[in-house]
């Protein structure tokens with residue numbers, strides 16, 4: 001097998017370097033400071049998050065990856081104000097976050113639409129809650145429904161929509177309240193590969209056109225690289241920052257870049273971080289010895 005000669009994932013073209021320079025000059029929208037989260041469990045205290053520090057700039061797209069149990073969902077729930085930090089703080093445009101608020105829209109994996117409401121009513125829901133009158137909320141909701149390409153389905157119910165369409169409505173519903181930050185916890189995790197790819201392109205298109213900062217959890221390395229400006233890699237037990245990677249893939253993103261050297265170099269680095277090579281255990285050696293002993297031909301393979 002030919003070995004690919006990949007560049008260092010830290011190597012950035014002038015174009016990418018310039019983009020990060022500009023990005024870092026934008027105001028900080030979301031800041032996490034010295035954040036710890038402990039849970040009490042039957043087996044004692046679990047430190048789900050340890051000393052997390054992070055500054056996310058206006059209109060930045062940050063993806064979060066890490067092994068199961070590294071605290072991704074706990075972190076996004078704290079950012080959403082659904083969970084409290086044990087110590088440390090979260091600041092949104094300099095103000096401490098302690099509960100959910102309209103400046104943070106949320107889209108999670110399960111289809112969280114109200115099944116008894118039409119698409120239009122689902123999108124209107126948050127607007128009515130925040131004080132819009134019926135007519136105004138309807139006009140605003142219809143604009144968002146149009147933007148997500150579901151105008152024909154405004155009067156449909158969630159069960160009449162495909163998975164991808166439901167998530168588009170969930171995105172429209174979150175964005176209708178004009179949040180500053182969109183918090184997404186594996187929003188495309190339940191979709192088939194083709195729909196997922198469409199949703200990624202679609203999300204990037206929306207992000208390009210509106211003033212929104214995105215914090216996006218995923219298990220899919222390609223998805224993280226394709227979408228993110230930076231990727232936050234967490235490790236487990238305790239959940240802490242392992243690396244914050246500046247994705248060296250230029251914008252605008254397109255699916256052809258999935259095979260570009262900088263994309264593959266970033267993926268290789270993420271794989272090293274997420275799935276470090278396992279070392280041989282005593283057990284592996286025992287099994288090998290057993291194989292060599294029982295067979296006359298097997299031995300020649302080694």
Ligand SMILES: Nc1ncnc2c1ncn2[C@@H]1O[C@H](COP(=O)(O)OP(=O)(O)OP(=O)(O)O)[C@@H](O)[C@H]1O
Pocket residue numbers: 039040041046047048066067068069070071072073074075239
């Ligand atoms: N309410 C809770 N009570 C006790 N422990 C919890 C609670 N919520 C999370 N934990 C623990 O905190 C750690 C982080 O959990 P969390 O669900 O945030 O991880 P995750 O990275 O989102 O995992 P996954 O990728 O599997 O969804 C785990 O050890 C989990 O068992």
